[in-house]
Amino acid sequence: MKEKNMANNPSCQICGNQTFPLFDDKLSLTFHQCQHCGYTFKDNQHHLDHQAEKSQYDAHENTSDNQGYVRMFERFLTHAVLPYKQTGRALEFGSGPGPVLYEMLKTRGFKTTHYDPYYHPNQSYLNNTYDLITTTEVFEHLSNPEMVFKTLVSLLKQDGILAIMTSFRPNDNDEFLSWWYRRDATHIGFFTLKSFEHLAKKHGVPIVQTNHKNTITFKKE
Numbered sequence: 001m002k003e004k005n006m007a008n009n010p011s012c013q014i015c016g017n018q019t020f021p022l023f024d025d026k027l028s029l030t031f032h033q034c035q036h037c038g039y040t041f042k043d044n045q046h047h048l049d050h051q052a053e054k055s056q057y058d059a060h061e062n063t064s065d066n067q068g069y070v071r072m073f074e075r076f077l078t079h080a081v082l083p084y085k086q087t088g089r090a091l092e093f094g095s096g097p098g099p100v101l102y103e104m105l106k107t108r109g110f111k112t113t114h115y116d117p118y119y120h121p122n123q124s125y126l127n128n129t130y131d132l133i134t135t136t137e138v139f140e141h142l143s144n145p146e147m148v149f150k151t152l153v154s155l156l157k158q159d160g161i162l163a164i165m166t167s168f169r170p171n172d173n174d175e176f177l178s179w180w181y182r183r184d185a186t187h188i189g190f191f192t193l194k195s196f197e198h199l200a201k202k203h204g205v206p207i208v209q210t211n212h213k214n215t216i217t218f219k220k221e
């Protein structure tokens with residue numbers, strides 16, 4: 001019986017290995033946890049539809065009036081971006097209603113494009129390649145994270161930088177099951193460093209920086 005159940009488990013969306021179910025009694029939902037890389041994602045039935053998801057985003061206050069967001073992005077730029085890239089063409093992927101980081105990159109002299117599936121759904125970003133791609137608080141929302149990662153890497157120039165912000169999953173499952181970040185209904189996927197190491201190796205973009213908490217930077221060779 002147990003084996004039959006295991007056979008029904010979805011494979012890891014990052015590394016393709018087997019997952020096992022992780023039940024969340026507090027939220028009454030099921031996660032799937034990869035037994036190889038630790039990537040953990042909510043079962044498909046808990047994913048919001050397009051309209052419900054947008055309503056949640058509309059309720060967020062991430063505009064440049066919100067000083068907390070500005071400070072968060074300043075820290076991100078300081079340790080995850082600027083040590084590796086200071087100039088060139090940039091893409092801010094998943095820029096949100098603000099779009100705060102897009103404006104900050106422009107101010108710093110990057111020739112910046114932005115894309116957001118809800119607030120700036122202009123697909124022309126696909127027609128360029130970039131020295132820098134930033135994507136913050138996006139990867140935890142993706143139902144197809146590996147495909148998005150692959151696409152972003154394909155848009156990087158040689159020596160280009162991909163800088164991601166998403167909170168890393170606590171390694172301990174008890175800690176994970178009381179972690180605030182998992183509660184947000186739009187957050188469906190949670191990475192470990194090992195998940196990102198897998199993506200780095202598979203797509204030829206070594207990791208040049210991580211704070212082991214919520215930022216990671218890749219470089220295209």
Ligand SMILES: [Zn+2]
Nearest residue numbers: 012015034037
């Ligand atoms: Zn995995």
